[in-house]
Amino acid sequence: MKRLFRWIGLLVGLSLVLSACAGGSGTHLDAIKKAGVIKIGTSADYPPFESVDPSGNKIGFDVELMTEIAKRMNVKLEWVDMPFDSLIAAVQGNKIDGAISAFNVTPERQKMVDFTDSYYTSQDGFVVADTFSGTIKSPDDIVKYKVGVQTGTTQETYLKDTFVKTNKLPEGNLSTYDRADQAAMDVKNGRIDIMMADYVAAKMLADKIGGLKVAHQGIYSSGPMNIVIPLGDKDLAGAMNTIIKQLQAEGFMDKLAVKYFAGTN
DSSP: OHHHHHHHHHHHHHHHHHHHHHHHHOOHHHHHHHHTEEEEEEOOOBTTTBEEOTTSOEESHHHHHHHHHHHHTTOEEEEEEOOGGGHHHHHHTTSSSEEOSSOBOOHHHHTTEEEOOOOEEOOEEEEEETTOOSOOSSGGGGGGSOEEEETTSHHHHHHIIIIITTTSSOGGGEEEESSHHHHHHHHHTTSOSEEEEEHHHHHHHHHHHOSEEEEEEEOSSOOEEOOEEETTOHHHHHHHHHHHHHHHHHTHHHHHHHHHHTTOO
């Protein structure tokens, strides 16, 4: 009986120690504020949401939004640029505190990470060369062409699930790219016929690169955009959501939309 009480005492003591340690460590948000820095990942190849100017500075809708959010959180913003399909894993692995890169919420992603409230709603766009002689009235019309898409995007999932897995589009006719601009350049150079991306980014890439146009747009894989945060991180979500609501109420989002999206419709 004494041995049993001894084990109970040890377990209770251990439980108290662990509880004290957990309580002392604080939340992820506490750690960010204590450090005075929030590390945010992005894939800066997706104008007008995120890209790099000739001077090497990050610019875009997402960049200005996240900069303002960090400012209102009273912390310094540290950018971590990486391939789009590495961002969620980096958040999962605690290599970064969050990620913003025109992310849409999907059931698969929700198993790995959480998201803030949405800050913008997007459509999909299909980019072709100016000399393209075909007609795209719906995504079904792309199945007779060579198609490109950025890896890890909702557009990639949509194309694979809707067309490749159903044998409507030969697997060999779908090319994936680390960067959206690589796909756009392959359209221009005739290596592929069509690129699918978020409509605004597709339109901006077409205008920037030249010799390209958006042949069709609509909501197929896209929708509300959200910031990626660690799974179950309610404190960080709450802090960011409060600021997002403030920015929406103040007209900050509308001003950004005019600045970056004017002329894309």
